[in-house]
Amino acid sequence: MNLASIHAKKSKVAMLLAFFFAVALPLRASGVAPMQAALALGLVLAIMYIIGQEDARKSAIAALRGDTAKWIAIAFCGLAITLPFSPDIYGSTTILLRTAAFLIASLIIWSALTNASYTHEYLGKCLLIASLVFMIATVASISGIPYILSILKGRMIEHEDPAVSFKAFASVALCLIPAMLWAGRLIGGQWKAISYICVALAVVVIWATGNRASLAGLMCMWLTVALLYTLRHQKSWIKLVVLSSITLSIIAIVLFHWNTRIYNLETSYLPEWLVDPHRQQIWRFAFERFLESPLVGNGMDQLNNIPGAHDPAFGLPKNAALVPSHPHNWLLEVLSEAGLVGLLPMIGVICMIFWQKALAYVQKGDVQALALCAVLSGFWSSALFNFSIWAAWWLLTLFTVYAIISIFRETSR
Numbered sequence: 001m002n003l004a005s006i007h008a009k010k011s012k013v014a015m016l017l018a019f020f021f022a023v024a025l026p027l028r029a030s031g032v033a034p035m036q037a038a039l040a041l042g043l044v045l046a047i048m049y050i051i052g053q054e055d056a057r058k059s060a061i062a063a064l065r066g067d068t069a070k071w072i073a074i075a076f077c078g079l080a081i082t083l084p085f086s087p088d089i090y091g092s093t094t095i096l097l098r099t100a101a102f103l104i105a106s107l108i109i110w111s112a113l114t115n116a117s118y119t120h121e122y123l124g125k126c127l128l129i130a131s132l133v134f135m136i137a138t139v140a141s142i143s144g145i146p147y148i149l150s151i152l153k154g155r156m157i158e159h160e161d162p163a164v165s166f167k168a169f170a171s172v173a174l175c176l177i178p179a180m181l182w183a184g185r186l187i188g189g190q191w192k193a194i195s196y197i198c199v200a201l202a203v204v205v206i207w208a209t210g211n212r213a214s215l216a217g218l219m220c221m222w223l224t225v226a227l228l229y230t231l232r233h234q235k236s237w238i239k240l241v242v243l244s245s246i247t248l249s250i251i252a253i254v255l256f257h258w259n260t261r262i263y264n265l266e267t268s269y270l271p272e273w274l275v276d277p278h279r280q281q282i283w284r285f286a287f288e289r290f291l292e293s294p295l296v297g298n299g300m301d302q303l304n305n306i307p308g309a310h311d312p313a314f315g316l317p318k319n320a321a322l323v324p325s326h327p328h329n330w331l332l333e334v335l336s337e338a339g340l341v342g343l344l345p346m347i348g349v350i351c352m353i354f355w356q357k358a359l360a361y362v363q364k365g366d367v368q369a370l371a372l373c374a375v376l377s378g379f380w381s382s383a384l385f386n387f388s389i390w391a392a393w394w395l396l397t398l399f400t401v402y403a404i405i406s407i408f409r410e411t412s413r
Contacts, residue, residue, distance in 0.1 A: 010052060014112065017045040018119040021109055022126035025400055028172045029134040030152045032393045039396060043105050046112035053112070060111035068356075071349045076100060078345035079300065082338045086299030087306070095301045095390050102392070106399035113407045120408050124183030127404065128194050131180055135173065135201035138166050142208045163209045170211040171394070173202035174218055174382060175401045178374040182405050185367070217382025219251050224377035228370055231362045278320050279328050279385070281313035286327040286336040297339035301390045303327060326388035330380070333389055350380065371405045 024038035050056045063069060079096055086092035113119055134152075141148035141162040149162050157165070177199050184195025206214045223244055230237065268277050269284075289298055289306065298306055309323040327333040334343045354376050360369035379398050387394045 010049060011116075011118065013045050013049045014116040014119050015122060017042050017049060017109065018113060018116075018123040019126050020045065021113065021400070021404070022123045023130040025172050025176055025397060026127075026130035026134040028393065028397070029138050029166065029169045030154065035393060036396070039105070039109075039400065042109055046109040049112045049116075050108065053115070055115040056111045059114055060107060063107055063111065068353060071352055072103070075345040075349045079338050079342045082296040082300065082342045085293070085296040086302055088299060088302055092300035092302060098392065099390070099395060102395050102399055106396075106403045110403040110407055114409075121187055123404070124187050124408055125191065127176075127183050128180060128187075128191060128198060131173075131176055131198045132194060132201070134169075135198060135205055138162075138169060138205050139201060139208065142166065142205075166205065167209045167211050168387070168393075170206045170209040170214045171217075171382060171386060172397050173205045174214040174221070174378050175375060175397050177202050177218075177221070177378070178371040179401050179404050182368065182371045183408060186408055211386075213382045213385035215251065216385055217378040219247060220381035221374045221378035222247060225370065225374050228358055228361055228373060232365065275385075278313055278316055281316070281320075282323055282327055283329055283332055285309070285322040286329070286332040290332070290336040290339070293339060295339045295341055297335070297337045297342060300337050300342075301326075301388070303333065303336050326390075328386060330383040330389035350376070368405060368409060372402060375401050375405065 020038045020042040024035050024042065027034040027038055050060065076096065076099075083089055083092050083096065113123065137148050137152060141152070149160065149165060150156050153165070180195045180198045180202070184192040184198075203218070206218060226243060230239075268280050270280055272280075285308070286303060289303060292298075303309060304323040304325055310321045312318045313320045313322050327336065331343070334346060354373060357366075357369040357372045357376070360366040361373065375398070379401075383389060383394070389395070
């Protein structure tokens, strides 16, 4: 087999890898399985590509030896210290190892694609087309067009409310916003206009599903970009304050009128129109469990298994358990399950990465770094209100979007 034939096969593998990696997150509209299947296929192709590609291997090794990887390793060590204190050591260890595996898998795919510059534009186009198709389908289904939900989910479920079925996809759509804008910016032409349409549809999906956690993430994402842009271009701070105040006021008004049932419970410590009373009860339970074991917590992914977790929340229907599945707040989840030993290094790593990217944009005008800051602010702020931070698809959403933006560089044009 001659070198030209080998190169052609490698190119086909890389292009196919780019396709699966690009469409994985939009496929979340169809469910967790299609999304994870696309990523799994992408990982297999990435390993095949790396085996015969020295530059990709060097990129992966360099990333593993970098300062960021070392800091992440320290955060994992902090979580690992808490494992012997878990009531289910096997279950907690599995969660930690799975999270590490997801990070490594994302690194492998990133290292395979980052040097294959001929795949970058194709990756961006696939991302935009897939996002456009699935977001249009989602909006159409929520608008009342029949059978779309069943087609996307692969089974007859027309009795389900599409707004509820697509609520998780709304969170993915939030995280996709910076990636879609980044792809549109770099490809240019009509693709830039398509990226704007995709972003508008993502906002519609967030609104139509009633996903208030994603709305909070969208607000934080917008304010983060506005602040960094102001610092970079030395715009008037007064303009930023006014713009931020208007944004926050609009969000507050929307939340106040957003179909929230008010119970007026004495146990609510925040306005119920802002945070529903059930979630406040969950947070209270999680914080009280942290106080019982402040250093090492109660075991990773174990809060819903400890005594009292399934007791009904005070003043709410009996099916409203104190911890129906997880605390609906990543800070309280890690704090109550891994204690300060697990949480503080994790916060340190997140802040360090964000700080590095923020400086890269403010000092050097690195727009890619700005996009990554937007992802971090949107993901971690929305995660203060919704899914378990240990949920496989939710972690993969962060790692995948971060990798896509990191792969698709301005020098790719």
